[in-house]
Amino acid sequence: MSGKSSPLDIVPTSLIKQCADTFAPIIAALANRSFDTGRFPVCFKTAQVLPLLKKKGSDKSQPANYRPISNLSTVSKILERLALARLRAQLICSPNCSRLQSAYRPGCSTETALLSILDGLYQAIDNKHTAVLVGLDLSAAFDTICHSTLLHRLEIEFGVRDKALAWLESYLTGRKQFIRIGQHQSKTLLCDAGVPQGSVLGPLLFAAYVSPVGEIVTSAGLGFHQYADDTQIFFAMRSADIQQDLEVLRVCTDRLRYWFLTNGLMLNPDKSEAVVVGTRQQLCTVVAVQTVPVAGVNLPIASELKSLGVVIDSRLSFDKHVSAVCRSCNFHMRALSHIRHLLSTQVAHTLACSIVCSRIDYCNAVLQHAPKSTLSKLQRVQNNLARIVLSAPRRTHAPPLLYQLHWLPVESRITYKLALLTFKIRTQSTPRYLYDLLVDRCCVRSTRSSDMPQYVVPRVRTVIASRAFRVAAPTVWNALPRSVSSCKTVACFKSHLKTHLFNIAFNHMLH
Numbered sequence: 001m002s003g004k005s006s007p008l009d010i011v012p013t014s015l016i017k018q019c020a021d022t023f024a025p026i027i028a029a030l031a032n033r034s035f036d037t038g039r040f041p042v043c044f045k046t047a048q049v050l051p052l053l054k055k056k057g058s059d060k061s062q063p064a065n066y067r068p069i070s071n072l073s074t075v076s077k078i079l080e081r082l083a084l085a086r087l088r089a090q091l092i093c094s095p096n097c098s099r100l101q102s103a104y105r106p107g108c109s110t111e112t113a114l115l116s117i118l119d120g121l122y123q124a125i126d127n128k129h130t131a132v133l134v135g136l137d138l139s140a141a142f143d144t145i146c147h148s149t150l151l152h153r154l155e156i157e158f159g160v161r162d163k164a165l166a167w168l169e170s171y172l173t174g175r176k177q178f179i180r181i182g183q184h185q186s187k188t189l190l191c192d193a194g195v196p197q198g199s200v201l202g203p204l205l206f207a208a209y210v211s212p213v214g215e216i217v218t219s220a221g222l223g224f225h226q227y228a229d230d231t232q233i234f235f236a237m238r239s240a241d242i243q244q245d246l247e248v249l250r251v252c253t254d255r256l257r258y259w260f261l262t263n264g265l266m267l268n269p270d271k272s273e274a275v276v277v278g279t280r281q282q283l284c285t286v287v288a289v290q291t292v293p294v295a296g297v298n299l300p301i302a303s304e305l306k307s308l309g310v311v312i313d314s315r316l317s318f319d320k321h322v323s324a325v326c327r328s329c330n331f332h333m334r335a336l337s338h339i340r341h342l343l344s345t346q347v348a349h350t351l352a353c354s355i356v357c358s359r360i361d362y363c364n365a366v367l368q369h370a371p372k373s374t375l376s377k378l379q380r381v382q383n384n385l386a387r388i389v390l391s392a393p394r395r396t397h398a399p400p401l402l403y404q405l406h407w408l409p410v411e412s413r414i415t416y417k418l419a420l421l422t423f424k425i426r427t428q429s430t431p432r433y434l435y436d437l438l439v440d441r442c443c444v445r446s447t448r449s450s451d452m453p454q455y456v457v458p459r460v461r462t463v464i465a466s467r468a469f470r471v472a473a474p475t476v477w478n479a480l481p482r483s484v485s486s487c488k489t490v491a492c493f494k495s496h497l498k499t500h501l502f503n504i505a506f507n508h509m510l511h
Contacts, residue, residue: 001074007048007180008073016074027075031082038166044076046188047177047196068143070177070196080200083167087160087201091208096157098214100433103228104204107430110308111363112421113227115469116433117234117307118366120223121277121316124236126465130278130286132249133312134233134294135305137271138260141229142206143194146264147172150209158208171201193264203228209263216259220252227308237276239285250293257295269297275305277314279464310363316464318367319374329356329381337388348389349405356385360410365417368476369467378410403506412501415476422473423485423493426453437470453485454478 005013016023034040047070051063058065084104091097092105100116102108117133124131151169154160160168175196179186195202206228213231217224222235233252237245257267274292276283291298304313304320311321332355340348360378367375383398390401402409408416422438429435439456455474460466466475477485484500487493 001078006071006073008046008071009075013074027078030075031079034079035083035163035167038163038170040079040167040171041076042174044073044079045175047072047175047198049177049179051179051181064139068179068197070198072196072199077200080171083171084200084204087164088204090160091154091158091204094158096211097208098211098226100214100224101207101211101226102431103207103226105431107424107428110227110310111365111417112431112434113225114308114310114363114366115421116431117223117225117232118312118316118467119437119469120234122465122468123470124234125278125282125316126460126462126468127236128282128461129236129238130276130282132235132237132245132292133275133277133305133307134249134253134292134299135273135307136231136233136253136256136294137268137273138229138231139266139268139271140194141265142197142202144264144266145194145206145209147193149263150205153211154205154208157211168205210265212259213256216255217252220248220255222248222252230308232307237286237289239282242286242289246289246292253293253295267295269295269299272299273302273305274299275302275312275314277312277316279462280315283314308363310366316467317374318370322367322370322374322377325359325362326377326381329359329385332356332359333381333385333388340388340391345389345391352385352389356381357407361413361417364410364414365421367414368418368472375410375414382407382410399506406502408498408501409505412505416497416501418473418476419480419497420490420494422477423487423497424490425473426477427490434469434473438473 001013001017003013003017011023030041049068049070051066051068053060054065054067088104102110102113102116121131121133147169150172151165154168155165172195175191176188177191177196178188195205207226210226210229210231213226214224217233222233224231224233226232233249235245235249253267253269257269260267272294274294276286276289278286289301291300293299304311306312311318311324313320336348336351336355343351360382382402386392386398386401386405386407387394387396389405392401399409421434425431425435425438441454441456455477457474457478458471460468460471465471480497481500484493484496487496
């Protein structure tokens with residue numbers, strides 16, 4: 001349980017956690033009773049909705065610009081987590097579950113989803129084609145799910161039956177909600193569709209609901225990836241057959257729009273985004289393409305597209321993404337510097353890591369082999385952060401400060417993330433869509449060094465394609481010393497890996 005309490009809680013979360021020996025048997029008895037009878041407690045079906053702006057700067061007078069976050073009672077979320085622990089394996093192991101859906105899957109994240117998408121884009125560029133990436137937007141996706149359709153799909157396609165299905169039906173139906181802003185509260189209304197945003201089971205149920213989307217896109221020969229309600233479609237656009245490739249996209253998105261409509265959802269092409277990516281020369285060959293047909297609308301080509309929190313530009317330089325990260329970090333660093341004299345070094349270090357370093361590290365595996373000029377911006381942010389934490393003058397040389405804080409430089413942090421991700425994929429075989437991109441060297445040929453845990457590094461025609469996961473991950477992994485790559489546990493690997501990268505980064509200081 002998180003330490004945050006819900007406004008609907010009668011007993012604070014902190015008290016439940018402090019008196020776990022008292023509350024655990026009560027909650028366990030409630031959960032067992034709920035699962036045995038196939039009924040979700042009625043008192044936990046009411047949600048207090050907090051409307052939050054989807055995007056900063058949006059028109060506050062337009063209700064469509066708000067995302068309704070449902071605050072549910074803490075105990076109800078415990079019941080949901082217990083149900084999730086039993087349902088997730090059943091849904092994920094089903095052949096009807098989309099393999100390229102990253103939400104609520106072990107080993108999957110927004111970072112692995114982006115690595116999969118970018119790998120497809122880099123592959124198209126290496127094959128001398130431009131690539132088109134389309135981010136589809138669904139209007140109020142979580143709020144318009146048809147309960148009967150969802151339950152039917154869970155039963156027929158995922159094998160959820162008997163008491164489990166009855167419990168889910170009880171969980172979905174008869175829910176109520178009200179909106180509260182400050183001291184003002186709306187009437188309580190019945191929700192006859194959708195899953196609560198802010199619930200534990202909501203994203204998994206939504207992922208099961210939209211699982212057939214992958215089949216539609218795959219049958220059209222296009223690439224895709226899903227993360228809950230975020231659907232990204234990408235394909236190679238050949239300069240000799242531009243119109244034919246765009247026609248395939250039009251037919252595919254028309255079929256998607258029809259499927260969404262028949263399932264109670266609405267694809268919003270006006271809010272969808274599209275970007276064409278490639279090298280400078282490749283982009284010049286398709287400069288005449290200003291729009292792409294998406295669900296009956298000619299969608300303008302944008303210079304960038306924000307996918308899962310990362311800004312993807314047409315040259316895949318990630319310069320605009322890094323600039324956005326730097327602006328966010330600088331904002332929080334200024335706030336930290338104002339109160340630094342009130343904090344101990346340990347507290348300042350903790351705040352810096354949780355608020356600023358977490359932003360630097362978010363999805364940083366996609367920045368492997370990014371331009372030096374791009375990464376230098378992040379390095380300056382980290383240097384300034386180290387000066388703030390250690391109360392050092394502005395012009396103090398940064399490497400000794402990073403060494404004192406035991407912080408890896410930005411490039412080393414990227415290598416660390418990619419190597420750690422590769423280790424988890426190697427030992428856990430998840431996510432499968434990245435595992436399938438790696439080929440063991442010993443599977444290709446037998447040599448005296450075949451016992452070394454190394455991967456085949458595919459040959460590529462272009463420099464930019466060396467940033468694809470199928471190339472970058474084996475390159476980083478094969479460069480690790482045997483003492484690191486042969487570790488058996490994640491904890492051991494992380495410790496040895498950081499020591500190895502730390503010694504390389506600060507070799508001149510250690511000697």
